[in-house]
């Protein structure tokens with residue numbers, strides 16, 4: 001077992017915790033070995049957070065990174081890097097937690113609904129990776145009491161941190177924009193890892209599930225004044241966690257929508273047609289809405 005002098009080991013009650021071991025189990029998606037949470041860094045598709053994490057070991061060996069990222073299975077991605085372990089970046093022990101946290105943030109930003117829902121399903125329980133021998137990333141069953149798991153459980157603890165972050169920053173700028181780490185040689189195929197910005201993808205996803213294509217436009221300008229803008233809650237989005245999302249959409253929404261004061265009278269009348277089907281309003285000049293992401297603020301609506 002890895003000597004974990006730097007980190008404190010904890011004891012977890014398996015019955016009371018959200019434990020994952022196999023990827024197909026209830027909380028298996030929390031494992032980095034889970035498929036179905038694809039990522040994209042510097043426009044390069046990456047099949048799992050495990051592959052991304054392992055690739056980060058070898059910033060100066062693009063061929064090894066390529067080998068890792070070309071594997072279909074996350075476990076194989078880890079395995080093919082093993083023969084090169086002695087070429088792992090020299091500061092790995094110091095940066096690996098940061099890198100894992102960054103990988104998990106990317107996993108959340110790029111799999112917002114699926115991963116977010118999974119995190120939500122753990123409520124405020126302890127999250128523990130049940131491992132047969134790795135008591136650093138996970139925790140190991142106590143030989144004398146199988147219901148006890150002992151270990152640093154670094155991955156479980158990072159996941160709880162991410163869960164807290166998700167609960168605090170839901171639909172915020174910070175949720176969708178993940179800055180690269182400021183560590184030396186944070187490279188993929190010889191190029192610095194770029195900021196991950198999922199805002200447009202998130203909006204496109206919303207448009208798809210709301211069936212109101214082009215209803216929402218994105219605008220990056222940050223204006224504190226929008227805090228006072230009138231907002232409309234669209235509550236019929238078929239994802240319960242979206243019910244708190246404020247969106248101002250003049251065409252698809254309800255009574256509360258005010259006509260823009262600075263618009264010609266005809267357009268005011270159009271905007272006031274309450275409950276008008278989105279299809280009918282398509283293409284009208286009034287059909288203008290947007291969502292803004294503010295740094296450190298919940299995502300706020302405005303027109």
Ligand SMILES: Nc1c(N[C@@H]2O[C@H](COP(=O)(O)O)[C@@H](O)[C@H]2O)[nH]c(=O)[nH]c1=O
Pocket residue numbers: 021031032033050053078129131134137138155
């Ligand atoms: N060792 C282990 C898992 N642990 C995972 O391996 C990753 C770190 O590996 P390493 O770079 O060797 O420290 C990390 O994602 C951790 O959660 N998972 C599994 O399914 N099976 C295993 O046997």
